[in-house]
Amino acid sequence: MNSSVAVQWKAVCKLDDVLPGTGVGVRLPGRQAALFRTRDGSLYALDNRDPFSQANVLSRGILGSLGDKRVVASPIYKQHFDLETGQCLEDEEVSLTVYPVQVEGDVIKLAIPA
Amino acid sequence: MAKQQLLLIGHGMVGQRYLESLVAQGGREHFDITVLCAEPLPAYDRVGLTSYFTGKTADDLSLVPEGFFAEHDITLKLNTKADVIDRVARTVTTNTGETLGYDKLVLATGSYPFVPPIPGNDRDNCFVYRTIDDLDAIIAASKDGKVGTVVGGGLLGLEAAKALHDLGLQTHVVEFAPRLMAVQVDDFGGGLLKDKIQELGVTVHTSTGTKDIVDGESCKHRMNFGEDQYLETDVIVFSAGIRPQDELARACELEIGERGGIVVNNHCVTSDDSIYAIGEVALWEGRIFGLVAPGYQMAEIAAEHLMGKCEQQFTGADMSTKLKLMGVDVASIGDAHGNTPGSRSTVFMDQTAGIYKKAVISECGKKLLGAVLVGDANDYGNLLQLCLNEMDLPGDPAALVAPVSDGAPLLGADALPDTAQICSCNNVSKGDLCAAIDGGAMTVGDLKSCTKASATCGGCSALVKQVLDSELEKRGVEVNNHLCEHFPYSRQEIYHLVRVGQITTFDELLEKHGSGEGCDICKPTAASVFASCWNDYVLNKPHAGLQDTNDYFLGNLQRDGTYSVVPRVAGGEITPDKLIVLGEVAKKYDLYTKITGGQRVDLFGARVEQLPDIWRTLVDAGFETGHAYGKSLRTVKSCVGSTWCRYGVKDSVGTAIQVEERYKGLRSPHKIKMAVSGCTRECAEAQSKDVGVIATEKGWNLYVCGNGGMRPRHADLFASDLTDEELIKTIDRFLMFYIKTADRLQRTSVWLENLEGGLDYLKQVILEDSLGIGAELEAEMAHVIDTYQCEWKTTIEDDEAVKRFKHFVNDDSADDNLKYVRERGQRRPAFEHERIELVEEA
Ligand SMILES: Cc1cc2nc3c(=O)[nH]c(=O)nc-3n(C[C@H](O)[C@H](O)[C@H](O)COP(=O)(O)OP(=O)(O)OC[C@H]3O[C@@H](n4cnc5c(N)ncnc54)[C@H](O)[C@@H]3O)c2cc1C
Ligand code: SF4
Ligand code: SF4
Ligand code: FES
Numbered sequence: 001m002n003s004s005v006a007v008q009w010k011a012v013c014k015l016d017d018v019l020p021g022t023g024v025g026v027r028l029p030g031r032q033a034a035l036f037r038t039r040d041g042s043l044y045a046l047d048n049r050d051p052f053s054q055a056n057v058l059s060r061g062i063l064g065s066l067g068d069k070r071v072v073a074s075p076i077y078k079q080h081f082d083l084e085t086g087q088c089l090e091d092e093e094v095s096l097t098v099y100p101v102q103v104e105g106d107v108i109k110l111a112i113p114a
Numbered sequence: 115m116a117k118q119q120l121l122l123i124g125h126g127m128v129g130q131r132y133l134e135s136l137v138a139q140g141g142r143e144h145f146d147i148t149v150l151c152a153e154p155l156p157a158y159d160r161v162g163l164t165s166y167f168t169g170k171t172a173d174d175l176s177l178v179p180e181g182f183f184a185e186h187d188i189t190l191k192l193n194t195k196a197d198v199i200d201r202v203a204r205t206v207t208t209n210t211g212e213t214l215g216y217d218k219l220v221l222a223t224g225s226y227p228f229v230p231p232i233p234g235n236d237r238d239n240c241f242v243y244r245t246i247d248d249l250d251a252i253i254a255a256s257k258d259g260k261v262g263t264v265v266g267g268g269l270l271g272l273e274a275a276k277a278l279h280d281l282g283l284q285t286h287v288v289e290f291a292p293r294l295m296a297v298q299v300d301d302f303g304g305g306l307l308k309d310k311i312q313e314l315g316v317t318v319h320t321s322t323g324t325k326d327i328v329d330g331e332s333c334k335h336r337m338n339f340g341e342d343q344y345l346e347t348d349v350i351v352f353s354a355g356i357r358p359q360d361e362l363a364r365a366c367e368l369e370i371g372e373r374g375g376i377v378v379n380n381h382c383v384t385s386d387d388s389i390y391a392i393g394e395v396a397l398w399e400g401r402i403f404g405l406v407a408p409g410y411q412m413a414e415i416a417a418e419h420l421m422g423k424c425e426q427q428f429t430g431a432d433m434s435t436k437l438k439l440m441g442v443d444v445a446s447i448g449d450a451h452g453n454t455p456g457s458r459s460t461v462f463m464d465q466t467a468g469i470y471k472k473a474v475i476s477e478c479g480k481k482l483l484g485a486v487l488v489g490d491a492n493d494y495g496n497l498l499q500l501c502l503n504e505m506d507l508p509g510d511p512a513a514l515v516a517p518v519s520d521g522a523p524l525l526g527a528d529a530l531p532d533t534a535q536i537c538s539c540n541n542v543s544k545g546d547l548c549a550a551i552d553g554g555a556m557t558v559g560d561l562k563s564c565t566k567a568s569a570t571c572g573g574c575s576a577l578v579k580q581v582l583d584s585e586l587e588k589r590g591v592e593v594n595n596h597l598c599e600h601f602p603y604s605r606q607e608i609y610h611l612v613r614v615g616q617i618t619t620f621d622e623l624l625e626k627h628g629s630g631e632g633c634d635i636c637k638p639t640a641a642s643v644f645a646s647c648w649n650d651y652v653l654n655k656p657h658a659g660l661q662d663t664n665d666y667f668l669g670n671l672q673r674d675g676t677y678s679v680v681p682r683v684a685g686g687e688i689t690p691d692k693l694i695v696l697g698e699v700a701k702k703y704d705l706y707t708k709i710t711g712g713q714r715v716d717l718f719g720a721r722v723e724q725l726p727d728i729w730r731t732l733v734d735a736g737f738e739t740g741h742a743y744g745k746s747l748r749t750v751k752s753c754v755g756s757t758w759c760r761y762g763v764k765d766s767v768g769t770a771i772q773v774e775e776r777y778k779g780l781r782s783p784h785k786i787k788m789a790v791s792g793c794t795r796e797c798a799e800a801q802s803k804d805v806g807v808i809a810t811e812k813g814w815n816l817y818v819c820g821n822g823g824m825r826p827r828h829a830d831l832f833a834s835d836l837t838d839e840e841l842i843k844t845i846d847r848f849l850m851f852y853i854k855t856a857d858r859l860q861r862t863s864v865w866l867e868n869l870e871g872g873l874d875y876l877k878q879v880i881l882e883d884s885l886g887i888g889a890e891l892e893a894e895m896a897h898v899i900d901t902y903q904c905e906w907k908t909t910i911e912d913d914e915a916v917k918r919f920k921h922f923v924n925d926d927s928a929d930d931n932l933k934y935v936r937e938r939g940q941r942r943p944a945f946e947h948e949r950i951e952l953v954e955e956a
Contacts, residue, residue: 021659024923055675060663064633073634075663
């Protein structure tokens with residue numbers, strides 16, 4: 001992370017609100033994120049907007065891995081996005097914003113630009 | 115240069131192939147083409163004629179690609195028979211009184227059935243078996259008859275006998291010779307065939323000649339055989355051989371063979387340079403070829419010759435045949451009778467199993483000259499190749515007729531030379547198949563569509579598959595049907611692992627048999643297999659992350675991220691009250707409403723957080739989920755049948771409801787559609803469904819593996835005249851076998867096309883229980899049915915589950931990005947350009 005950009009940590013939900021292996025949608029000021037919890041408990045957050053369909057649905061994609069990358073598949077046209085980088089695997093010109101995630105106690109927090 | 119006039123007389127199988135070959139070579143640039151067709155229909159598949167009795171329509175049998183005549187600007191005159199050829203004036207006069215000039219003339223008039231000169235052979239209800247018109251007449255006559263008789267026990271006679279049998283007549287075959295199929299098989303083979311056919315309920319009279327046909331007492335006719343011997347019958351079909359239709363040529367004094375047939379040279383040119391003859395009417399070196407493959411070869415050669423290309427010549431043709439007569443495999447290859455001097459035979463015969471095999475071996479003991487197979491013709495392809503390519507026998511000649519032919523190839527497909535003809539109907543060589551494989555063909559279905567191999571009689575399909583497998587392997591294409599990178603198994607293998615290992619969760623499956631974390635391919639597949647095997651509630655926690663969003667939110671995801679709601683309306687029958695509930699719900703939530711092709715109502719535009727409320731209302735009103743979102747049974751469409759329709763012979767709606775209620779919720783490799791029609795008018799279009807049921811006066815006819823959609827496929831008749839119980843039992847087994855063995859996202863149509871052994875094999879497994887798994891399949895189906903639950907009912911009763919129906923985890927509001935426009939009185943999601951306008955307006 002570029003430390004000169006001020007970020008603000010926003011509490012969004014409890015850990016238990018996200019089943020392992022699934023995702024949820026998160027309302028952020030002026031935007032939507034998709035928050036994922038993989039089967040081993042790691043947390044990731046990306047834009048919720050699917051750039052190929054313009055629908056806010058990525059939180060409903062299926063999680064998995066392709067090679068050594070962890071990915072989510074868009075439920076609309078099935079493109080894959082790297083959970084770590086937001087990069088689309090099928091189209092190198094497309095990538096999503098990645099939101100850092102933190103857990104404090106049992107609360108999940110996302111970082112958004114302040 | 116002005117175009118020349120080309121006239122083709124006869125538009126049968128060979129005539130059509132000639133036209134196709136000619137236009138492919140650019141023949142239209144040099145010739146104006148006119149075709150005279152004596153029949154009311156353009157060329158159709160005469161080889162498949164008998165399937166007209168088992169559900170194929172004249173349209174299905176047509177050989178003419180849609181728009182063919184218009185596209186190539188060829189004039190086709192139906193119902194028009196050539197009466198006279200004037201070779202001096204170069205004209206042809208037709209029965210419609212027209213006179214047409216020609217520069218080149220092609221005769222493809224085929225043959226006509228020979229009717230033995232028996233007094234009384236012209237009585238009513240005496241038929242031949244050659245055209246669709248003939249079959250229509252036979253069908254009409256059999257309606258009020260009880261007994262049917264075929265005169266002639268050759269290949270076509272036995273096909274005709276099968277048809278009469280299928281039409282419900284008590285059937286007899288009267289053959290003059292001492293055995294059936296005298297041309298193709300020997301005495302032992304013929305004897306065994308007779309036994310097998312009699313077992314099926316057809317009475318065979320060999321060494322029997324008919325003296326005359328007179329009025330009968332119990333039936334319409336009496337056929338007198340000899341000394342007080344006679345047979346009473348209502349319908350008679352003559353099938354005593356064919357004769358070349360060479361009348362026209364005789365009258366204009368073209369050279370004709372002693373026993374008929376228009377004499378042609380190696381380019382199919384007759385004694386007049388301007389006239390060609392092709393197909394069954396042509397006589398080459400004193401021989402007539404009564405099969406379609408040599409006719410096709412002649413068509414190609416004659417078309418090339420017309421275009422000035424003379425390399426290809428007709429050099430005779432192999433007359434080997436394989437067919438299934440009344441469920442009995444019969445094949446004859448090369449010198450079946452051992453007429454070659456010095457040849458010896460090795461024979462295997464098992465009368466209990468009804469199998470007879472004979473191989474005719476050359477004097478030196480190294481080559482196969484011919485063979486006869488009755489009851490088990492699995493080795494036909496291999497033996498034919500050995501014989502045609504004059505290959506050295508791989509081992510002991512006796513092995514050729516060894517009792518167990520487990521399909522294990524006698525010689526690998528590898529051993530065949532590139533020139534080996536694999537599909538004789540369509541003249542496809544091994545080299546042609548290899549070229550198609552190089553061009554990207556990966557399945558038997560691909561090869562069929564690009565080379566036509568196995569598209570006609572299907573006799574070559576096992577061999578085509580062997581060539582495909584060995585060639586793919588050679589090219590280093592791992593014939594790999596692994597599901598995805600996480601599981602080195604096919605869907606079928608995963609299914610097996612899950613069942614045998616009693617695996618119930620994805621984590622367990624991945625740990626035991628996979629690697630990585632899974633993906634959007636293997637997770638939903640596993641979920642579907644778990645559901646097929648154990649039928650757990652799909653939203654149980656361990657399964658939640660496996661589901662495609664459709665299954666997760668129990669609705670169909672639409673392009674703007676909202677879902678559609680489709681309650682089950684079994685059989686398409688709905689009470690007015692329930693219809694009103696649907697209307698009220700749609701109105702309340704402003705859902706776009708549309709009637710689906712599956713006879714139910716689709717409500718579009720429901721947001722995730724609205725789904726539980728909508729469904730609560732629906733469930734309270736007695737609706738259940740329609741599983742429109744799942745790879746599972748969709749709908750069982752029905753016509754109104756005997757409930758109201760004046761033609762209905764059975765209660766199609768009742769049966770559709772019963773079937774839909776039985777299989778609702780059944781998870782499968784892909785969606786399954788079904789339909790039930792109340793009579794053969796087929797208003798429910800059952801023959802385009804995975805499972806189609808059609809009522810007849812005698813019971814239900816079951817069709818399988820049809821498809822609409824992207825690759826339409828006409829369903830195959832699977833079983834006839836079933837009772838209600840038989841129908842259900844057969845569908846139980848069929849569906850469960852499909853679920854067990856199909857690949858991911860493989861509809862039944864593609865599954866069948868890739869199933870080794872095809873329809874016959876499927877019938878053996880399901881109807882004859884050849885694998886002994888019938889009871890198991892039924893038990894597994896029973897489990898699924900017993901554990902059915904409406905997923906929506908379960909969901910709305912489970913607070914935990916309902917919680918998940920939110921767009922935002924941290925906010926109860928709706929997705930604020932949804933924008934709609936109204937069109938034709940309802941709303942739909944705005945397109946990108948409309949969105950921009952909407953935003954500007956705001
Ligand atoms: C029931 C049945 C099953 C068969 N099964 C097989 C099989 O399994 N394998 C196989 O290889 N072969 C089989 N055959 C044989 C195959 O159908 C023929 O070899 C093939 O149809 C010959 O083609 P053709 O074009 O020469 O003749 P046809 O297909 O008979 O076409 C000739 C056409 O010319 C028309 N015609 C005749 N005279 C005139 C005229 N004066 N003016 C205008 N039109 C005229 C006829 O009406 C006819 O439509 C079967 C045949 C039948 C009847
Ligand atoms: S298929 Fe038969 S019973 Fe059904 S609607 Fe049509 S005509 Fe009537
Ligand atoms: S045909 Fe195409 S547009 Fe129409 S419903 Fe099917 S997938 Fe959608
Ligand atoms: S041999 Fe008849 S379809 Fe191939």
